[in-house]
Amino acid sequence: MTAQIPRILPLGEAAIAEATALIHAGGIVAVPTETVYGLAADATNAEAVACIYAAKDRPSFNPLIVHLPDRESAERIAVFDDAALALAERWWPGPLTLVLPLRPNTGIAGLVTAGLDTIALRVPAHRAMQALLRVSGRPLAAPSANASNAISPTRAAHVAASLGNRVPLILDDGPTTAGLESTIVGNGAILRPGPITAEQLGLSAASFGLKVTAPGQLATHYAPAKPLRLDATERQDDEWLIGFGEIAGDDTLSATGNLVEAAARLFDALHRADAAAPPRIAIAPMPDSGIGAAINDRLRRAAHR
Ligand code: TXA
Ligand code: MG
Numbered sequence: 001m002t003a004q005i006p007r008i009l010p011l012g013e014a015a016i017a018e019a020t021a022l023i024h025a026g027g028i029v030a031v032p033t034e035t036v037y038g039l040a041a042d043a044t045n046a047e048a049v050a051c052i053y054a055a056k057d058r059p060s061f062n063p064l065i066v067h068l069p070d071r072e073s074a075e076r077i078a079v080f081d082d083a084a085l086a087l088a089e090r091w092w093p094g095p096l097t098l099v100l101p102l103r104p105n106t107g108i109a110g111l112v113t114a115g116l117d118t119i120a121l122r123v124p125a126h127r128a129m130q131a132l133l134r135v136s137g138r139p140l141a142a143p144s145a146n147a148s149n150a151i152s153p154t155r156a157a158h159v160a161a162s163l164g165n166r167v168p169l170i171l172d173d174g175p176t177t178a179g180l181e182s183t184i185v186g187n188g189a190i191l192r193p194g195p196i197t198a199e200q201l202g203l204s205a206a207s208f209g210l211k212v213t214a215p216g217q218l219a220t221h222y223a224p225a226k227p228l229r230l231d232a233t234e235r236q237d238d239e240w241l242i243g244f245g246e247i248a249g250d251d252t253l254s255a256t257g258n259l260v261e262a263a264a265r266l267f268d269a270l271h272r273a274d275a276a277a278p279p280r281i282a283i284a285p286m287p288d289s290g291i292g293a294a295i296n297d298r299l300r301r302a303a304h305r
Contacts, residue, residue: 005165006030008156011128011173019171020136028052030145030159030170031132033067033124035095035178035195036152036267037159038142039167040067040132046109049141053111055166058148063114064141065097065122065182069133074098074121077106077139083188087201093125095178095195099186112141122182128173144181145170149223151274151302154179154267161271179264180294193294195263224274224281228303232282240278242269247284250276259292266295270302 009015011032019029026048028041039055041048043066052064068074071088078100080088087098102108102119113119124130133140144152146162153159156172183194183201190203198204235241235249243249245257251269253262273281283299286292 006160006163006167006170008160008170008172011131011171015171016128016131016135019132019169022169023048023132023136023138023140026051028055028167029132030153030156030163030167031129031142032156032171032173032176033095033126033129033142034176035124035180035182036154036176037145037156037170038067038129038140039145039159039163040129040140040142042136043112043139043141044107044109046111049109049111052141052143055163056143056146056148058143062143063116063120064112064143065120066108066112067122067124067129067133067140067142069130070123073139074123076103077108078102078119078121087185088123091196091201092123093130094123095125095180095182097122097182097184097192099184099191108139109141118186120184120186126173126176128171132171151224151267151270152181154264158267158271175264175268177264179266179268180291180298183294193297195291195294197290198293199290223302223304224270226274226279226281228299229280229282230299230303231285233284235282236280238278239280239282240273240276242273242281242283244284244286249282249284253284253286259286259290259295262286263291263295266298 022029026045028051031040041052097120099118099120145159146153150162154176156170159170178195183196184192241249243252253265
């Protein structure tokens, strides 16, 4: 009898114990965070980190975010100035990633930072990632748990569909709540817009757009398999329409025009559109205010091909 690969286990003590054994053995595990599902490995084990890049087919110049259980552990790895400390105190645990100067001799594998002298750190709020961090006792490098350039996963089934037998274990704790990757801040600027908005951070939103800011912000990131038309107010014959607000679609992100609800559902809707029969996808316009900036950032990348 062949075992089911990947194994999908509901979150619980047994699942965390199995995931911890894999992490300690230098393996990779898919685990939910409040943003998207991540593909985690021990950040101090270069071979384990290499397994992440291999499973995703990820260009090795693209550095990874390291996840930690609390700010104290993060301060042992990077140097926090007053501004970074204030952001960490206000937003951690949560969907904020800080790019900070890396301390010497932390044991973090060079492959994690792709040779940069800065490191991206995040203290996630999700109970599954928190449990794995605490029980394994390791800093965990984790990009989104999808093949490189594909749509980020917000459910265990998305991970299984994208990575298949390239990941041995997926911890399943249902759909993620934020639905978009974390906001990345470095040098007082937003490098990647996300669930925590420029307004909430008191930072300028001027620095982002299609230009490459974080090294991994390739213009074609987050692409569905089908062509995507933005700002669609109605469906053309060969399209699957994703609606918003007053524009009703085959699928609607938020009938009431709620941007937070739309963000949480966005990637799931793109996955469904990819799986639907029509060969093209169209999506209704969304305002650029608040988390709408992050939604439109992901959509521009998804449409750029
Ligand atoms: O919500 C998230 O952030 C998810 C979950 C799993 O935590 N992770 C995630 O990781 O989105 P990933 O690998 O898909 O995106 C990491 C981004 C990339 O754009 C990368 O270039 C940037 O972080 N990054 C990592 N280290 C950096 C550094 N030292 N300087 C600038 N950007 C960095
Ligand atoms: Mg990603």
